[in-house]
Amino acid sequence: MGEQFNPAIVEFHKDAYIFIEGEKDSTGCFYIILEGKVRISKEIQVVYAEPPGSSGILGPGDLFGIVSAMLGRSHIDAARALTYVKLISVRKDQFCQLIQSNTTVAVKIVLQLSKRLRYLNEVLAGKQKGDKKIDITGYDAKMPEIAFTDNTLERTYLKNAVIFPEGEPGDELFIIKSGAVKIAKAAAEGGEILLAILQPGDIFGEMALMDASPRTASAIAYENCQLRALSRDSFEQMIKTQPVLIARITTQLAERIWYIYKKLSNTLIADPVGRMHDMLLINLEKKQVSLDSSQAYSFDFGTNELTIMMVGLSRDEGEISLLVGKLLQSKYLGILDGKIFIKNVAEFAAQAAYYRKKMQKDEKTRKVEQKRFMQADGN
Numbered sequence: 106m107g108e109q110f111n112p113a114i115v116e117f118h119k120d121a122y123i124f125i126e127g128e129k130d131s132t133g134c135f136y137i138i139l140e141g142k143v144r145i146s147k148e149i150q151v152v153y154a155e156p157p158g159s160s161g162i163l164g165p166g167d168l169f170g171i172v173s174a175m176l177g178r179s180h181i182d183a184a185r186a187l188t189y190v191k192l193i194s195v196r197k198d199q200f201c202q203l204i205q206s207n208t209t210v211a212v213k214i215v216l217q218l219s220k221r222l223r224y225l226n227e228v229l230a231g232k233q234k235g236d237k238k239i240d241i242t243g244y245d246a247k248m249p250e251i252a253f254t255d256n257t258l259e260r261t262y263l264k265n266a267v268i269f270p271e272g273e274p275g276d277e278l279f280i281i282k283s284g285a286v287k288i289a290k291a292a293a294e295g296g297e298i299l300l301a302i303l304q305p306g307d308i309f310g311e312m313a314l315m316d317a318s319p320r321t322a323s324a325i326a327y328e329n330c331q332l333r334a335l336s337r338d339s340f341e342q343m344i345k346t347q348p349v350l351i352a353r354i355t356t357q358l359a360e361r362i363w364y365i366y367k368k369l370s371n372t373l374i375a376d377p378v379g380r381m382h383d384m385l386l387i388n389l390e391k392k393q394v395s396l397d398s399s400q401a402y403s404f405d406f407g408t409n410e411l412t413i414m415m416v417g418l419s420r421d422e423g424e425i426s427l428l429v430g431k432l433l434q435s436k437y438l439g440i441l442d443g444k445i446f447i448k449n450v451a452e453f454a455a456q457a458a459y460y461r462k463k464m465q466k467d468e469k470t471r472k473v474e475q476k477r478f479m480q481a482d483g484n
Contacts, residue, residue, distance in 0.1 A: 110202035113194040114139070123184040123192075124170060134194045135174040137210070138167050141190030145169055147182045149370065149468050162187065168214055175200075175359040178390075181366045200355065204348035211351055212315075212344065218358035219312045225365045226321045230290045230298055258334040268310075268324040268332070275313025275320050277334045278354075281305050284330025289413075290322040299413040301361065302327055302405070311354050314340055364391060368414070370461075373468060377418060379460030381432045384415055386457040389450065396454040404445045408432070411445065 115136075117123055123136065126148050143163045163169055173180045174197055195203055204211040259282070262268060269275060271291060279286075283305055289297040300322055303309055313320050314337055335343070343350055367387040374380045385404070386396075394402055408429045412418055419425065432438065437453040439446045447453045 110199060110206040112196075112199060112203075115192050115194045117186040117190050117192070119186055119188050121186045123186060123190075124173070124180050126180050126183040129179045130170075130173040130177060132194070133174055133177060133197050135168060135170040135197075136184075137193040137195065138163055138165050138169075139191040139193060140165060142187040143167075143169065143190055144185050144187050145182050146185070149373070149465060168210075168217060171214060171218065171355070172359040172362050175356045176363060178363060181363060200352050201348040204344070204351050208345055211348075211355075215311075215351065215355055215358065216315055218355065218362065219315045222358055222362050222365070223312060223316075223318065223321050225362060225369070226290060226300070229300075229365055229368060230292055258336075260332045260334055262326040262330050262332065264326050264328050266326045268326060269320050271320055271323040273320050275310055276337050278308060278310040278314045278340060279324070280333040280335065281307050281309075282331040282333055285327040286330060286332075287325045287327040288322050289325065297323075297413065299410060301364070302410075308350075308354055308357055311358075360391075367391075370464070371415065374460050374464045375467070376460060377428050378431045379463075380415060380418070381411060381428065382435075382453075382457040383460050383464075384411060385438075385445065385447070386454060386461070389447075389454065394450060396450060398450045399452070400450060402447045402450050403441055404447075407440070407443045407445060 113134075123143065124130065126146075141164075145161045145163060169184055170180070172178075174195075177197075200211075258277075262284075268279065268286065281303055286303045286307075286309060288300040288303065288309060290300055292298045309324060310320070312318070364387070367390070368384075371380055371383050371387065374383055388404060389396065389402070412425055412429070418428075433440070435453070435456065437448050437456060439448060
């Protein structure tokens with residue numbers, strides 16, 4: 106028998122901040138509302154509504170703070186009590202206990218994160234209108250080798266093989282046993298946006314399994330890989346018997362939401378070379394590299410992958426080449442074995458942070474000017 110689930114109950118008075126955007130989560134907790142109302146807001150609004158029609162006001166039964174709690178990173182939004190509120194406070198290390206004691210709540214958390222990620226994926230690709238899909242004609246569509254195990258199908262895919270295309274119905278999730286998998290989405294301006302390169306132990310394809318919706322992105326073998334495929338029926342059985350699986354899925358969904366928010370914020374930087382600096386900084390943060398370190402660091406991608414990660418960047422080869430040339434003029438950057446190499450993390454991070462701070466300042470100025478214009482127009 107595992108430990109009994111015994112969460113804390115916390116209270117906040119009206120107008121008190123439960124947490125503040127940009128501050129690192131010091132509690133490692135997410136919250137379930139028992140009484141009262143909470144407003145979720147962002148100082149820099151990278152999307153207008155999330156999902157469309159949502160007010161940002163939460164009530165009894167709603168959950169919040171999951172992304173920062175599961176990752177131990179700074180909050181991507183702020184939470185303020187609109188009324189007196191009473192909350193269940195759940196630590197990350199209590200999550201498996203929560204799953205075992207209340208499967209319904211655990212599934213609700215995964216569904217909430219899946220819905221949020223699905224919407225943000227659409228925003229990232231500029232796909233609210235239109236129905237572009239990645240052209241998979243250049244990839245290998247042969248069926249993989251299949252071997253049966255107790256609860257899973259084990260499959261082997263060769264490099265560039267299509268595991269599933271965007272828009273296809275999905276009734277399986279996958280766990281990477283070996284190799285790497287690329288997750289990509291069609292961009293509104295053409296080409297594709299690289300969402301992630303997944304490694305052994307990572308899970309993907311869970312969103313379509315959870316809400317019975319079409320695949321939101323394409324999965325392609327980045328190198329030769331072995332996968333375990335889990336059917337919907339097997340997954341539903343494992344929710345109760347293997348809480349660690351649900352905890353891992355929740356953490357990965359939180360990771361992807363955090364990453365997409367960072368990429369959407371990146372689009373607000375006006376200088377394209379500044380955007381490239383910021384994208385490298387985002388990937389350092391994603392890998393949880395110490396930004397105070399004076400040591401060197403080598404990424405697992407090159408300049409081509411860097412530009413594919415970025416939304417709204419010109420796809421003109423001549424312009425891309427010029428921007429990459431300007432990026433590599435930085436005395437802190439280089440190329441090693443085809444991969445981007447940082448010579449001094451702390452010095453580079455300080456340089457890259459300049460562009461982010463300038464964007465934040467410009468956005469605050471824009472909001473003030475917009476407010477003044479609306480007030481003047483109202484008069």
